[in-house]
């Protein structure tokens with residue numbers, strides 16, 4: 001499974017401060033730590049200041065690229081900010097995200113097609129996030145109709161079924177898993193991702209819930225996730241789940257991680 005490192009996110013207080021103060025050391029450290037921990041992409045979210053978002057994104061991108069070569073996942077719903085940010089990246093980025101919302105599709109899909117980006121497609125439209133699996137699958141199918149028409153290959157799409165907190169809907173975990181399973185069967189080339197920690201929002205001892213959900217979602221077809229790559233317990237749970245699912249040939253990743261000391265009970 002590929003990890004999208006979540007830590008450079010301006011909705012987190014400490015990161016918001018680092019962005020406001022142009023504290024490059026703090027951002028560089030987050031980038032290096034996540035890259036060393038094996039993140040395949042680093043999510044970059046400048047926070048929610050529309051007037052500053054493009055400038056803040058450019059500063060983040062340049063600061064990160066000065067220390068790591070890991071590709072970036074540009075996390076913004078703002079087409080204008082994304083258009084500017086795409087010009088600042090060294091490697092073709094992943095775009096986070098499009099949805100069934102017509103304005104977002106019209107603004108972002110042409111950028112994705114022009115630059116050959118991978119893109120996260122949320123299972124929601126302008127109205128809302130559908131409550132049922134059938135509703136989410138229908139939104140995904142409509143979005144895939146548009147991405148195909150724009151010439152974006154299915155293999156560049158990462159469908160995010162949207163994990164909503166189980167605290168307000170006890171079925172949330174199964175709705176996300178069944179959405180993945182259904183889309184996976186109909187569109188074998190499509191990838192999947194999920195913002196892992198949403199599932200446990202508002203509940204205690206969240207890490208157990210996150211790990212149980214991740215394991216079940218992996219079995220349904222999940223092949224990437226937005227999470228904290230520095231969480232070693234979570235990393236161990238992922239390795240074990242992939243091993244049991246038959247996705248770790250000769251148990252190589254698991255045994256290598258063991259030998260590297262990954263399973264020793266040290267804190268990150």
Ligand code: THG
Pocket residue numbers: 006007009012013075096097120160162163194195196197198226228
């Ligand atoms: N889907 C997609 N993109 C997303 C989300 C999604 N982007 C944003 C978010 N959801 C995923 N990213 C984060 C980033 C940080 C946290 C949660 C989700 C977070 N961090 C904790 C904190 O800030 O205190 C703890 C982590 C830490 O200790 O470092 O909560 O669903 N497509």
